[in-house]
Amino acid sequence: MRCPARRAAVAFACVMMALSSAHAQGSDAGPCRQGVLALIVMIDAEEHDKSHYRNTAASVVERCGPRGTDKTPERATAAFDKPACSQLALAMLDGIEGNKMQGPEFVKARDAFADRCFGR
Secondary structure, three states, X not given: OOOHHHHHHHHHHHHHHHHHOOOOOOOOHHHHHHHHXXXXXXXXXXXXXOHHXXXXXXXXXXXXOOOOOOOOHHHOOOOOOHHHHHHHHXXXXXXXXXXXXXXXXXXXXXXXXXXXXXXX
């Protein structure tokens, strides 16, 4: 049986390779989907305080969906809330899966995730 940290590290490496290959923000749902899936795994494994979680979260917030968010890990204002962050990550995944990554629901979930879920 694999440990959660190893599984998350592998997921993070795959996500970073996929996100680095994206040509334009919001142009490809594949890397964003992989990033959000990795976030869901790391939230479930309670790894929100790890650097690979923060890097993946920052990549998703900065590169997925329409431009306009100025959220960064340093500007996160609320304490980490695992149930809320899980729901927000699932809402982002729903937007990606439904081809609505450019829509207001995705942007709302992404920006709320940026406010609450970067970890500490």
